[in-house]
Amino acid sequence: MRTALVAGLTGVLLTTTVSAAAAAPARLGLPAPTGPYAVGSTDLHLVDHARQDPWIAGTTRELMVTVRYPARPGGGPAAPYLAPGAAEVVAGEDARQLGITADRLDYTFATHARAGAPAAGGRRPVVLYSPSAKYPRSVGTAQLEQLASEGYVTVAIDHTHEPAAVEFPGGRVERRALPPGADGKLLIATRVADTRFVLDALEVLARGGNPDAEQRTLPAGLTPDLTRVGMFGHSAGGFTTGETMVADPRLDAGADLDGSMAYAQSTRDFGRVADEGLDQPFLLLSAGNHSAASDASWQEFLSHQRGPVRQAHLADGEHFSYTDYQALLPRLGLDPAALAPFIGTVDAWRSIATQRTQLSAFFAHTLRR
Structure with missing residues (x-):
């Protein structure tokens, strides 16, 4: 069963045996998106002047988000997976x-999106993304590039001071600042507030404004349609998706990728989404030994859910199969048995294709009206 909020890499792979092949630098990359559109990308620096940062006393809450969108072919350099400092x-x-040694992981590798490329035009439905607790927004890149190539504006959110690093304009890097034993309810409440603030910023963008704090030039023709908005997330990001949908009617559909909806499973301390359910459609994707059959918070959610529900299970996958690690880790030449607790034994390309099919079909059904 998934632990509440966080299921991390620490403690799972520390005993990995490094083979001779793994000592050589790895060539990292992600599978190319398959939709009919080229993909453009732009980063936005958003500052919420009405809110204090909960993790750093006396500071204003600020976020970095990556917007990907259907673009015209060509134009702009390939966007890196992560900015150099982060x-x-x-x-x-x-x-x-x-x-392994850090030089094995060059996370500045080129993605399939072109930075600042002109948008393909037209009002496009929006899909937001929230990563797992303590992980950067980049870990959903393959899924988000795929959706952008199919015609969506996708928005990946970094929940500042949770990930190891978030890089802001000018090269400023904000490091993780969560206190030991951070309050899970504060963490999720902060993420919900972050997401609602991002929705506010997207409304500015949809009206022709520029929400970027530095007023950097936006890609031409980028027009999100805020009447059609979905969201998905991995682990705590899936929990964040459900909790945001309870609080904010602007979200029309959501998906939880293998995330508990509990602050504590043992005491049945569930989130509002589990206790109250939703009217909107929702997708539950699980892996390994986790599913509605084993997760009491999912059972509670299903007992209260009023809107349509889809479920799919990746039996030979694992928790982080629903992130870019499914594609990246097999490239490192590490012992597959050591990686299995993290990404399972599933064929990586079958896993990625299955996820793409599930997310694409769900959002096509719920947002393309």
Whole structure:
């Protein structure tokens, strides 16, 4: 059963044996999106002047988000997976947990999106993304590029001071600042407030304004349609999705990728989404030994859910199969048995294709009206 809020890499892969092949630098990359559109990308720096940061006393809450969108072919350089300052910190953390050297993980590799490319035009439905607790927004890149290639404006949110690093304009890097034993309810409440603030910023963008704090130039023709908005997330990001849908009617559909809806399973301390259910359609994707059959918070949610529900299970996958690690870790030459607790034994390309099919079909059904 998934632990509440966080199921992390730490403690799972520290005993990984590094083979001779794994000592050589890895060539990291993600599968290309298959939709009919090229993909553009732009980052936004958003500052919520009405809210204090809960993790750093006396500071204003600020976020970085990556907007990907259907674009015209060509134009702009390939966007990196992570900006250099954040890439170095995140790679260092991942390398320590994997038992390899940090130079094995170059997280500045090129993605399939072109930075600042002109948008393809037209009002496009929106899909937001929230990552697992303590992980950066980049871990959903393959899923988000795919949806953008199919015609959606996707928005990946970094919940500042949770991930190892978030890089802001000018190269400023904000590190993780969660206190030991951070309050799970405060963490989720902060994430919900972050998401609602991002929705506010997207409304500014939809009206032709520029919500970026530095007023950097936006891609031409980028027009999100805020009458059709979905959201999905992995682990705590899935929990965040459900809790935001309870609080904010602007979300029309949501998906939880293998995330508990509990602050504490043992005491049945569930989130509002589990206790109250939703009227909107919802997708539950699970893996390994986790599903509605084993997760009491999902059972509670299903007992109260009023809107349509879809469920799918990746039996030979694992918790982080629903992130880019499914594609990245097999490239490192590590012992597959050591990686299995993290990404399962599933064929990586079958896993990715299955996820794409599920998310694409769900959002096509719920948002393309």
